[in-house]
Every structure is written in C-alpha cells, then in structure tokens.
Amino acid sequence: MAVDRLDAVVIGASVEGLVAAAALATAGRAVTVVERRADATALGEGADAVISAGVVRELDLTSHGLRFAAAPPIVGVSGERALILWPELHAAQASIAALSGRDAEALQGFYVRLARAATPDEQSAGAWLASAQAEPSEAMLFRLTSVARLLDEAFDNELLKGLLAQGAILGTGASPYAPASGQLLTRQSLLAHAAPEAGHRFVAGGERRLRQALLALLKFYNNADVMFGAEAKEIATEREAASGVVLTDGQVLRAPLVISTLAQERAGAMLTGLKRARPAHLPPRASVEPAQVKLTIGALPKLPGVDAATLASGAIVRLNPSLARLAAAHGAFCGLSLPMQPCLDLRFVPRAEAKARWDLHVAMPYVPATTTEGPWSAARRDKLRGLMVRAIDELSAGFGASIESAEMRNPPEADSLLDIGAAALMASQAALDQTAVPEAHGPAALSLLKGLTVVEPTFYGGIGDVGLQAAATGSLVKARADA
C-alpha cells in the first residue's frame, strides 16, 4: 500500500462494497476493503447481475473487462402452455397473442408506462395523496398502486400477470397485493425489456464477472487495497464519530469514513468508545433474500412450449406463476411457514468448462428467516431443497435424476445469519414488512453516525447504486468534482 493515511475503510467485499471502494478510488481517495473470507470465490455468485447505468458510466468498468449480455427472455410455464417474453417486443407480443390477443396489443402500452414510471418521483406517496390537486403522474400511480392491481388493469391473462408479478416481488418480501408495491415492476430485469435505453445492463457472466471487474479496477489504482482474510472486530470512534476499523488480529485501520456492508444492527454493535448511547437503529429496510440453490445438471429439463435452445440461452423461467399463488405463498411467509406450492425462478447457465453441463440457479421467494419449527438447520435446508426440486420434477418428469451436484446459498444456517452482512440478512420478523418500498425512491446508504455509513440492499435501480451513494456520503467523491 502506497499511502499511509486512509480516507475510507469499507467492511465487506460485496458488490456494493466494492463499488463504493471503486468510486472512492477513482476519486483519488485512499481506500481499503476488508473482507473476512479468504478470497473472492467464497463470496457466492448470483446468476444475474444487472448493473446500474450510472455505475458503468461513473467507474468506466468496461475498461476493466466488464462485458454485457443481451437481456434474457423471461419464460412462464403453466400446465401445457408457455409464454415467452422475448426481449424483442414483437416476438414477445407474438408469444402472448397465442394466449390473449388483447394482452399482446396491451404490452407495448404497458412498457411505455413502465419506462415513464421508472423516472423517480421525489414526493412520498402518502404526502402526494393528501395534498394532490391534480391527477397522479405515471410514476406516482405506480408508487401508490399494488403490483397486482396495475397488472389486473393492464392485462387479462393470468400467466402473463403472474410472470410479471413474480419478477417484481422476487427478493422483496412484498405481496403483489401490497399497497404501493407497484413500483417494484420497474425493477431491472423487466425494465431491460421495456426500456433498454434506460441503461441497466445484464452483465455477461453474472455477479462473479462483475466482482472480477471491480477487483481489477481496485488493483489498477494504487490508492486502493483489498484485504482478504481480514475480519473487522470493532468500529473505532473519536469524538463521537467513526474513526476507523479494528481487525480481529489487532491491526487498526484509521479513516474518517467507514462504509459497512454488514447488517446495521451488527455495525451498530461493533461501535466502541462512544460516550453517548449507541445510535438508535434505523428502521429495518427490506432485507429478504429468496432461498437460492445452484444445481449442476447433466440434461436440460423438458418444459412444455420451451425449446432447449431458449433454456440454454440463459432464460429466466418461472413455474406456474400466478398472482393467487404468490399471494398464498406470501401468506405462508407471514405465518413463518413455507407455501404448499412454491413459486420458483429458474435460470439456466451453460458451464464454460464442460459440454452438456448447466448450472441451474433456482430462487424461491417468500422464505422466512426462521419458521415456526425453528431456524434453518442443515436438515431443514435439505428438505427445502427437496421441495424446490420436486416442484420442477412435477413439470418435467425425471428432472431430479439429472442433478449432479447441489449447493445451497440461502437460507443460511441459523448460526451464520449475520455472517456476510446485509446482503445476506434474511427476513426477520421486522422484515416481513408488506411493502418493502424505501421511503425515497432509490438506493439506501444510510448514515448511522458521523463517519459511518451502512449499506442496505435495495430493489430499485441496478446493482451498484447503493455503493455509489455510500461513497458519496463522506463528501469525498464530491471533493474531486470541485477540484
């Protein structure tokens, strides 16, 4: 490390943490990322990474090896039918027309509305409502209305509505019927279809490649450093402001700005040396992750109406999606139990090193952090995985036999709940919030204390937005613009 005085320390090498560090590094700031794990490969890999347009622009990530992929088709399978939302409008319309001619026509109008609604509206929904003198803007309409109502008004076909709704709620814990959830429809994957010019881009190679590009960028700047195998023990304070990070090996990294990607409760508990009481916890944000399993399979399942080439192209497949099924699953989730019928999101990714081998990423929304039977033990996680596999088997007999290996990412085992920080923090009772909609439209980097910013996951915009915002909280990035 070339510098002896740091401007910022980032705890956790999650994508958001790395983006924050990268933004600081490119602004000429001395920054160090500390990561408990031994290397980057232990950090998990999401199949999808939709990077925010702003992050790509700001960090010039393409110069560091980042490549983009076309938006994948989104496939809904129900009984003997399949509906494919191709990224190309007319192809999508042709697929929908087989089910509903009216809906096929309505798709274009809905995309136009989605693109308009994606422009943030600063005012809060309740405040707008109670002082409105005129009809709502499209963005406000989406902020006020539930996912289900917006879709019911736009379309007739239940499969299409379920397909879109499941993409909206995945990972949020919100019911599609939750008031003010409509904005979730403007999330990345759909927006990539509706408004490709809005700029959120699918990253080729997913989260792993995105992290690689970020690490390459940090390596390129000699004012930045990433320390693997370095676990933060305390966040030191001086004069009631964060002043650095103490590692478990006793090493002290002093810096006026600490950005933590750990759960805020955990970051708060790590504060030492405060004379006043610890800062009150901020209201918990949406912090729900779907159950996630990565299966390696030797044969693609046969699904009605979808050919193997489509599956292999990285399609996102939703099994029996419907508003009713999502609502029932959400009900079970709020009752801290598992649904009778899971709603699954599948993503097939060909394995680079082997032919006729695919990684199948399965995500299942509405899985509570703990259930009425207790927290997730290894045995109960296996049972959950069995439930997920059986649901696929029902549509494609013999699927189970094609599984060569399985790796479960979520839900984490009970003792690792607070392990990798906010990004993996599971639904607690508080996170059962029906409307995982942040107060302000946009990323959630929150200042917990002077000099300490916590990064919370968000479901708006693209990946990286929160990290970018976190980097700006210490006025360090802005300083560059002034200079």
Next chain:
Amino acid sequence: MRSASQASDVIVIGAGVNGLICATLLAQARRRVTVVEAEAHAGGACKTIELVAGHRVSGLAHLIGPLDAQLMKSLRLHRFGLTLSAKNISTIAMSPDGRHITLDGDLRHTAQALAVHSQADAKAWSHYDGRLRKAAQQIERWVQGVPGGAAEQAKAGLFGGRATSKNGALDAEVASFIDASIAEVLDAEFETPLLKGALAFDAVLGSALPPRARGTALLAAMRRAINADTTEGYVHPQGGAGAFTSALLKAAEGAGVRVKLNARVRHLLFDNGRVAGVELQTGEAMHAATVVSSLDPKTTLLQFGASRHLPLAMKRRLNGFRVEGCTAKVNLALAGLPSFKGIDKRLLKERLILCTGIDQLERSFAAYEQGSFSPDPVMEITIPSTHDTTLSAGQHVLSAHVFYVPKNLASGSWDKAKANLMSCVGGVLRQYAPELPDMILAADVFVPRDIEAMAGTVGGHWHGGDLSLDQLGLMRPAVGLSRYETPVPGLFLCGAGTHPAGGITGINARNAASVVLAAEVRA
C-alpha cells in the same frame, strides 16, 4: 306525460345513509328529489334486525359516526325521533389478563392506564398523540373535502363555505408519518404489545391491509381527522342502527324528498350522452336531469348501461377497484351480561377491541391471504344492550366485527365453515369472558358474501372498498372518478366507494351534494 307533481330534479339511487343524507341536503337546497330504493326497507348497511324473538341488534354497522356537528345540525335528526343511548363511546384495548387500556381521548387517563404496562409507554403516549393530532390537522381538509380541492363546496355554500380553503403543504414530519405503516410507527413509539395491537387494529379494520402495509398510518390520521368536527364521537342510537335510518328517512321526507321503496333500478336512461333518469325493473321510467347513485361505483357505472360512456382505461381501472370484503359480523343473543376479566361492568358500554398485539393481527392476515381465517381472529365488540334496553328486554345482545375473514375460502364452503368461524369467535371471547360462550342463546354469522347481499354492495366490503393508498382521495374509486362526478354529465356518486369512505360519517354524501349543486351552477 309526467305530471308536474311527479317531476324530479334529482333521482338518488339507494336509501342508505349516504343516499338519504345527500337527498336531504339537495332537498334543503330546494331541489325536487326522489330516492329509489330496491329493498322494502331503507337503510342499506344501517338496519336493526331481529336475531331471535326478543333480541334485536344492528345488522351490520353497530356504531354510528363520527358525524360532523354541522351536518347533524342541518339534518336535525333529533327532531325526527333520533335518541342516542350512548355517545362519545370510548375504545378499550382488552387484555385476556384483565389489564385493559382505556383510550378515551383523555391524555392523562390513557397515560395512567398505560403505566400499568409500561412507564415508557405512559410517557410516550403524549408524543404519539401529538404526532397523530398534527398529522390529522394537516390532512383534515383533504379528508373532509372534495379530492383535488374543495372549490365546489365554496360555490355551493352548503355550510356557508366553511370547509373550503385549499390544503396546505404538509410538513416533512407529517409527510413521513402518513407514508409509513402503522406497525412501523407504533414499533418506534411503544413497547406494550396490547397498545400497539389495538391501535394497529383500529387503523386497518375493515380493509384487506396488513398492519405493515405502507400508508396504514395515514388511516390512523384520517380517523382522527374525521373525528375533528364531531361533538359526539361514536354514538349508538336507541333502537340500533335502524333507528338512525328511520330518523334520516323522516328528515328526508320532512325536507320534501320522495322515497320510493321496492324500486330496483334496471338501468340508467341517457339522452345525448347525458344522464336522463332511471328505468326501474318494473319498466317504469323516471326522468331527471341529475342522478346521484349511493350504490357502489362498479354497479353504478358498469351494470346500469353507463359503461359505454366510459373510456376503456377507466373501465379497467374501475374493475381493479378492490371491494372484496374481509370482515364478518357476528351477532349474539346472551342470557345475561357476562363479566369480562378485570373490567367494571359499567365499561362494557364502550367499544372493546380484542387484539393482543400486532402479531395476532399479522397471523390473522396471513391466514386471510391463504384463503382462510385465523383460529384466533381479532375483533371489535359492542354490547349495546348495556345502554339500550329496547334491544333485548332483560337480556343482552353482543355485536362483533371479526377481522380478516375472506369472501371466498381456498377450500370448503362457507355454509360449513361458518360454524367453525363461530367456534373460533367463541374461543376468543372465552379468553376474556370465560362464561360468555355458555350464555349464548342464539348466534348469527354474516360473512362478506352475506354482507354483499344484505347491504346490496358488490363485494360486501365494510368500507365499500379497501382504504389503501391507491383507493383514497383522487384515486377513489379510480382516477378520473374521484370527485363524485363521472364522465357522464349529470351522473354522480355519493356512496362509500367515494372519498373518504369508512364509517357512517355522511361526508361522502355531503361532498357529493355540494358537487351536484356546483355542477348545476357551471351548467
């Protein structure tokens, strides 16, 4: 040829509370008004029914109000036979261990009651009350007025142009308060589950919204704002809800309104795109330049031939208006007055909330979402016979709103499930009043499906439609239909499906009347 005596300026569809109030106000403004009512009796959701010989009880709504003082003054219902057996009815958060909390609007009383549970909450109460009061003050004009501004009201001068000035901007604190969920607000203020449960229950009661839904804190503030201009709060008419309807009916007739019972509307009549009257099921045509419907907006606009005058997008929006009921009404005839743990019998005249915490409310909602009901449902009960002896000579009647009960069950039929729901209700009541279930002489259970039939409103929803952010103010019942006007000139809405809805307040009818009169001025 119509004879002059039969001619009407205005036809009001439906002789429920809103229909009758709207008709009376228009008649007071010297319009010739006819009310057509499909049933043999007026009242809609406000009727007194016989449960079993010798026991009468309010069929659906069991408390009236809060009614606007000025509106009450102009209706002069006391002259038309309305006697109140109780007014300013308080709310009591009941606890199975007898440590109930009375919420009577008196800061000191409530703080004392809270101190039993938590000193911190006793201290926090005035802070919360202050926040709520401030929010209510800032949204009062919005709650009480015509969405998007109350200019029409000024023009019409119904009440000397009082509630008219434009809504001020909300300050940031209030804006963030009303945008939040009630559970979030309460969790930040208090620690006593019972208190939080009762306050959250009150905010969401009647709507298919869980306590963690965004915008439910707004409902708490709305309730407070509706209460602002009342002198009597929640009242109970002597003789039950039907007695209120009777007085309204007499007041209407006293003002010159013609009320035609057994007159079910088949469809609306149009003339050049304007509404021209109604045609009854009997084939009789009734003409008027103005038609005001107190029926639910879906029936009014989609069933009576008006839909061809609506833009397609509006029809789809109206179809999306959520009106599916989620509350059941249980009426019980009791052999005597049961004693509730830890509570003086004199307090049994109040409104009792049986909800031990936000958890219980959430569990109940979780069951509802899965098309079922909780074995441990939450409820609001009244025992009107404690102050109204006309209802049940010497014995008692209990009325309960049981919450969240789905209109359609995921499995099984309501015919069979009603007995199960009743035993769940009995189980909950037993926790508070152990001998109560054994005193039950007769019971009626009305699920949303029954309420749909009884009140004649699609969906059987308590408030005529969920009180969610997308169904209030300019969004109620749908964008473009929120100001009591419709795209059909001369056709207006005044029922519970309009802003602000919820409760028997008469605000919908009052605002609709002012809009009708203002529209005449414009035309």
